[in-house]
């Protein structure tokens with residue numbers, strides 16, 4: 161069995177026929193990874209220098225904020241910083257075009273968030289258990305509550321040494337949420353307000369964000385879950401791209417370097433099947449509204 165739904169095409173964005181768009185929409189919202197094995201994001205000759213070591217100032221990512229036009233996590237200055245920013249801005253636009261080509265109903269409904277360039281090798285990278293993304297998890301970030309909005313990400317492997325990006329992919333969200341929900345600490349009324357007042361989070365943390373964070377932590381901590389027999393190992397080769405709801409698909413990145421990633425948010429009401437969103441699944445388990 162595979163959790164990859166594959167699509168042909170090497171022109172960016174690939175022209176998808178209506179039947180392929182319908183297949184992509186159903187697969188993505190069901191928690192599959194839309195996989196484009198021959199869709200390479202082209203690096204311009206003058207951008208090749210950014211694939212050498214030494215640009216990163218952070219343990220993990222160089223990040224670009226398209227809304228503010230700011231770059232973080234890099235030692236690049238002046239012309240270099242401007243060039244790096246152009247590369248990442250181009251990836252942000254290309255990612256949006258790719259999603260819209262695959263899932264036309266999301267057109268005009270995607271909220272563009274951060275772009276990230278991940279030059280650092282994952283394997284052997286030190287991190288605390290909670291930040292260890294080599295453990296299977298769904299995405300939820302303490303400083304960035306989404307209030308139920310989806311986290312949709314586009315990835316491309318651009319490694320010049322030809323190393324694949326290795327992932328492990330877990331069971332569907334609803335089953336995992338059912339398994340973990342009974343042991344998650346309940347949301348405490350009032351804690352969201354305290355976080356916002358203290359300036360710890362961008363936006364108010366809702367009960368939904370609480371449960372997603374606790375689920376993220378519980379998954380990473382549970383060693384028997386990490387060894388589940390249903391986990392699939394995937395290698396994304398250089399020159400491939402993929403689209404995935406990382407708030408829904410349990411994933412772990414175990415090896416690889418030089419990936420580009422673009423994040424979008426999407427209101428679950430804009431999905432073809434909103435009932436498959438983590439928000440609706442968790443609300444079903446909680447028996448109440450969580451935002």
Ligand SMILES: [Fe+2]
Nearest residue numbers: 293298299406
């Ligand atoms: Fe993740």
